[in-house]
Amino acid sequence: xxxxxxxxxxxxxxEGEPVPSVTQILHNQGIAPQYSDVAxxxxxxxxxxxxxxxxxxxxxxxxGEPGMTEEFxxxxxxxxxxxxxxxxxxxxxxxxxxxxxxDLVGSHNGKRILADxxxxxxxxKEYWRWQLGLYDYIxxxxxxEFAVIHLRPKKAQLVMxxxxxxxxxxxxxxxEAMNVLYAPPEVxxxxxxxxxxxxxxxxxxxxxxxxxxxxxxxDLFIASGTFAAASEEVPDVKISFTxxxxxxxxxxxxxxxxxxxxxxxxxxxxxxxxxxRISVKGVEECx
Numbered sequence: 001x002x003x004x005x006x007x008x009x010x011x012x013x014x015e016g017e018p019v020p021s022v023t024q025i026l027h028n029q030g031i032a033p034q035y036s037d038v039a040x041x042x043x044x045x046x047x048x049x050x051x052x053x054x055x056x057x058x059x060x061x062x063x064g065e066p067g068m069t070e071e072f073x074x075x076x077x078x079x080x081x082x083x084x085x086x087x088x089x090x091x092x093x094x095x096x097x098x099x100x101x102x103d104l105v106g107s108h109n110g111k112r113i114l115a116d117x118x119x120x121x122x123x124x125k126e127y128w129r130w131q132l133g134l135y136d137y138i139x140x141x142x143x144x145e146f147a148v149i150h151l152r153p154k155k156a157q158l159v160m161x162x163x164x165x166x167x168x169x170x171x172x173x174x175x176e177a178m179n180v181l182y183a184p185p186e187v188x189x190x191x192x193x194x195x196x197x198x199x200x201x202x203x204x205x206x207x208x209x210x211x212x213x214x215x216x217x218x219d220l221f222i223a224s225g226t227f228a229a230a231s232e233e234v235p236d237v238k239i240s241f242t243x244x245x246x247x248x249x250x251x252x253x254x255x256x257x258x259x260x261x262x263x264x265x266x267x268x269x270x271x272x273x274x275x276x277r278i279s280v281k282g283v284e285e286c287x
Contacts, residue, residue: 003094005101012092012099022100022134025176026127033124050119053151054090054103057117061089061104071119074156075149082158084108086115093139098173102135104149111144118150125161125191130172133163137170162190217241 004013012019026032035043056067057075066072078084086106093100104115114132125148132146148159164172168184175182221227221241229239256263 001094001096003092003099005092005099012094014094014096014099019094019097019099020176022098022131022138025098025134025173026130028176029172029182031130032127033120033122046119053119054117057104058089061086070153071151071156074151074154075117078149078156078158082108084113084115084158091139093135093141095138095140098134098138100131100135100138102132102139105141105143108145108147112141113145113147114141114143115147115149118148119152120150121152123150123159125159128159129161129163129191130169132161133169136163137166 002015005011006013010021012021020028023032053067053069053071053075056069056072059065060067060072060076066076079086084106085108086104088105089103091102091105093102102114103117106113106115114136116128116132116135118128128148129146132148135141136143136146146161146163148161150157150159163169164184172182172184217229217239218241221229222243227241227243229241230237252263
């Protein structure tokens with residue numbers, strides 16, 4: 001199958017016939033990010049920088065030629081750290097009806113990996129996983145792992161992703177052929193589970209810090225005999241203190257045991273909303 005990419009009109013041709021690109025389809029489906037609110041000059045500058053970095057990485061993978069940008073140096077360091085070895089760059093893939101250019105194909109810990117290089121300011125993991133999944137699908141690559149190498153000034157990150165299933169991709173391409181939007185199944189994805197775990201860990205760290213600060217404030221209020229604190233340097237924050245005092249509460253457990261009829265007489269049923277409990281190994285439950 002002969003496939004050609006013409007950069008002047010950013011069009012792929014398969015056996016001489018134009019075919020849509022992966023990026024074009026994802027834009028049509030509303031999965032690719034939209035930059036209509038970004039100034040054209042800013043977009044042009046960012047695109048030129050991204051193209052330069054991609055070209056440096058391609059020359060390095062294909063010919064061993066080093067690049068000059070800071071991001072290229074970060075890329076090389078990340079590959080060494082993560083034991084990434086790439087043997088293909090800017091590879092055109094096509095299944096006869098869709099085409100695209102995947103950034104990198106190589107190995108990672110003995111597994112075949114597809115990777116895309118991103119230099120954007122934000123992370124769009126949903127778009128990234130669909131893009132990688134489509135490359136794998138139309139190229140019939142059957143990769144074991146999928147990742148984005150996110151390069152920003154002074155920072156490089158390997159973002160591991162789980163692409164949509166082959167069935168999901170086929171359904172999305174069918175929707176595109178019918179000129180309708182694909183409606184993905186509502187499932188809890190591995191990426192959402194990872195985000196929940198990360199949020200749980202952040203919540204635990206924040207709670208530990210808040211508890212420590214609260215204890216320090218408590219001791220200072222007791223020592224000073226004051227009941228409030230504020231500062232002109234932090235005008236939107238006010239801290240108050242309620243000193244220890246005796247309180248009464250109803251022993252509902254004992255009441256139920258000794259006077260069950262009274263409890264039944266005055267009980268009111270209510271429907272509570274569902275709750276989600278996130279349990280992460282090594283992370284304590286936060287109240």
